[in-house]
Amino acid sequence: MARSADVIHVKGLRKEYGTARGTVLALDGIDFTVGEGEFVAIVGPSGCGKSTLLKILAGLLPATRGEVNLRSVPITGPRRDIGVVFQSPVLFPWRTVLDNVLLPVDVQRLGREDNRSRALGLLALVGLSGFEHRYPWELSGGMQQRVAITRGLIHNPAMLLMDEPFGALDAMTRESLNLELQRIWLECRETVVFITHSIAEAVFLADRVLIMTPRPGQIVEEVAVAIPRPRSLDLLAAPEFGGIVRRIRAHFSSKGIEA
Amino acid sequence: MNGVRNASLRVLLLIASLAVWEGAVRALRVPAFILPPPSQVGAALYRGSVSGIYLQHLWITLAETLLGFLLGSVVAFVVGTAIAASPRTEYFLYPYIVMFQSMPKVALAPLVVVWFGLGLTSKVVSAALISFFPLLVNTIAGLRSADEDRVDLMRSLAASELQIFRMLRLPSALPFIMAGLEVAMVFSLVGAIVAEFVGAEAGLGMLIQSRNFSMDVAGEFAILFILAVLGLLLNAALVSVRRRVLFWDPSQKAALNSASLRGGP
Numbered sequence: 001m002a003r004s005a006d007v008i009h010v011k012g013l014r015k016e017y018g019t020a021r022g023t024v025l026a027l028d029g030i031d032f033t034v035g036e037g038e039f040v041a042i043v044g045p046s047g048c049g050k051s052t053l054l055k056i057l058a059g060l061l062p063a064t065r066g067e068v069n070l071r072s073v074p075i076t077g078p079r080r081d082i083g084v085v086f087q088s089p090v091l092f093p094w095r096t097v098l099d100n101v102l103l104p105v106d107v108q109r110l111g112r113e114d115n116r117s118r119a120l121g122l123l124a125l126v127g128l129s130g131f132e133h134r135y136p137w138e139l140s141g142g143m144q145q146r147v148a149i150t151r152g153l154i155h156n157p158a159m160l161l162m163d164e165p166f167g168a169l170d171a172m173t174r175e176s177l178n179l180e181l182q183r184i185w186l187e188c189r190e191t192v193v194f195i196t197h198s199i200a201e202a203v204f205l206a207d208r209v210l211i212m213t214p215r216p217g218q219i220v221e222e223v224a225v226a227i228p229r230p231r232s233l234d235l236l237a238a239p240e241f242g243g244i245v246r247r248i249r250a251h252f253s254s255k256g257i258e259a
Numbered sequence: 260m261n262g263v264r265n266a267s268l269r270v271l272l273l274i275a276s277l278a279v280w281e282g283a284v285r286a287l288r289v290p291a292f293i294l295p296p297p298s299q300v301g302a303a304l305y306r307g308s309v310s311g312i313y314l315q316h317l318w319i320t321l322a323e324t325l326l327g328f329l330l331g332s333v334v335a336f337v338v339g340t341a342i343a344a345s346p347r348t349e350y351f352l353y354p355y356i357v358m359f360q361s362m363p364k365v366a367l368a369p370l371v372v373v374w375f376g377l378g379l380t381s382k383v384v385s386a387a388l389i390s391f392f393p394l395l396v397n398t399i400a401g402l403r404s405a406d407e408d409r410v411d412l413m414r415s416l417a418a419s420e421l422q423i424f425r426m427l428r429l430p431s432a433l434p435f436i437m438a439g440l441e442v443a444m445v446f447s448l449v450g451a452i453v454a455e456f457v458g459a460e461a462g463l464g465m466l467i468q469s470r471n472f473s474m475d476v477a478g479e480f481a482i483l484f485i486l487a488v489l490g491l492l493l494n495a496a497l498v499s500v501r502r503r504v505l506f507w508d509p510s511q512k513a514a515l516n517s518a519s520l521r522g523g524p
């Protein structure tokens with residue numbers, strides 16, 4: 001049922017890794033769609049194939065079998081209209097914050113001058129005004145990750161892929177960045193695929209949570225989060241929030257998996 | 260202040276060791292053609308400097324060293340890039356490189372002088388040969404050192420291989436390349452001097468030999484001192500370039516230490 005409004009349409013996706021000791025089945029029978037402007041979180045334990053899935057969506061890895069379409073066009077390799085944010089900020093230390101944000105503009109020759117003010121605007125949006133001419137190593141981990149998010153958005157991609165972007169940060173920074181990401185998303189309404197192994201983070205941010213279990217990686221359930229935005233951190237203690245979290249956790253605890 | 264105290268201690272130590280040297284040579288009546296006292300070395304240094312003979316030969320050795328450094332570095336960078344970029348090139352060049360690398364390159368100097376004559380060319384070639392390896396090895400290692408996540412990021416933006424090279428691999432390789440250049444500079448000076456020993460019409464290495472034949476050991480010491488200063492200045496020039504180019508690199512020292520492990524002259 002590929003609706004035309006779907007940005008991402010995945011059907012029957014399978015991924016095997018060929019290794020020296022035979023093939024590893026990383027993903028099998030993955031089906032899902034992501035609608036225009038939708039924020040979808042994928043939650044699952046370590047090693048269940050989340051990064052593999054994201055790399056296939058980004059065109060960095062070929063699928064072994066199945067369909068992966070972006071706006072009805074098969075993803076066969078890297079595309080210019082996808083933004084990616086990795087677990088680590090992956091900034092270039094020889095570039096200033098502004099130049100890091102403009103990296104996609106440089107690579108895709110979109111015109112530095114045209115995009116400079118957009119970059120400054122986005123940096124202001126993530127609260128980094130005044131840091132444009134600093135270098136990444138002069139910034140805290142949380143600030144670096146905000147630069148990475150800005151870089152993911154600068155070329156106005158059809159979709160933003162985020163692979164545990166806050167996984168390496170401490171709990172407090174992480175909470176504040178969750179709030180920040182929500183604010184940014186409310187502002188620009190990107191289509192986002194957000195990977196995490198924190199159930200609370202997934203529920204807090206997403207419109208819909210896809211639950212993944214390992215060996216092989218599969219999506220076992222989709223949970224819609226019908227909580228209106230903006231959501232505050234107080235929500236974390238609310239019963240409706242706890243209900244959804246418990247429902248998701250049940251998938252993992254029944255299999256003896258900690259997530 | 261501790262720093263001031265340490266600095267004056269350093270000067271004091273230098274003066275003391277020179278005094279011990281001077282005193283020991285005089286007291287033990289060591290002949291000047293074995294070990295001259297520092298006062299004689301100083302006098303030789305003064306005489307040669309005033310007459311302009313050191314400067315005249317210094318320019319020649321400096322030119323040989325710099326040209327050899329330039330030639331060796333450019334070739335090393337190009338070959339290193341070709342090897343890092345394509346496994347095929349590596350496959351075909353690797354046996355020669357391994358063989359060449361394990362050979363003491365100074366042993367080639369006599370051959371180089373036979374082939375290229377007594378003039379400047381043979382010294383430049385010798386310097387280039389010896390300074391080639393440190394940069395080759397470091398260029399290859401450096402270009403391969405680019406962080407996989409950063410390569411993935413570039414790929415995800417649909418960057419071309421050339422863009423990945425220019426925007427990512429080359430800057431990532433710079434700490435290695437700069438460390439390689441520093442070693443190459445020192446080696447280049449060695450290569451020039453060795454070739455001058457084998458056969459030359461001019462240069463500080465030739466001058467050392469002619470002083471040696473005439474048993475002017477104080478003169479030899481004076482030239483050795485000049486060579487040490489020259490080496491220091493060349494290195495200092497590269498260090499200041501490195502500081503400017505690699506302002507962003509937190510691990511400069513580590514790269515520097517690992518650089519000098521392979522490819523000795």
Ligand SMILES: Nc1ncnc2c1ncn2[C@@H]1O[C@H](COP(=O)(O)OP(=O)(O)OP(=O)(O)O)[C@@H](O)[C@H]1O
Pocket residue numbers: 017018019024025026044045046047048049050051052053197
């Ligand atoms: N290049 C590879 N070659 C072989 N097997 C791989 C490769 N990359 C990943 N795998 C395997 O595929 C499975 C999924 O890995 P993946 O990195 O996608 O998991 P993940 O869900 O992102 O884990 P984490 O939460 O720890 O990041 C794992 O079992 C892993 O060992």
Ligand SMILES: [Mg+2]
Pocket residue numbers: 050051052163
């Ligand atoms: Mg992962």
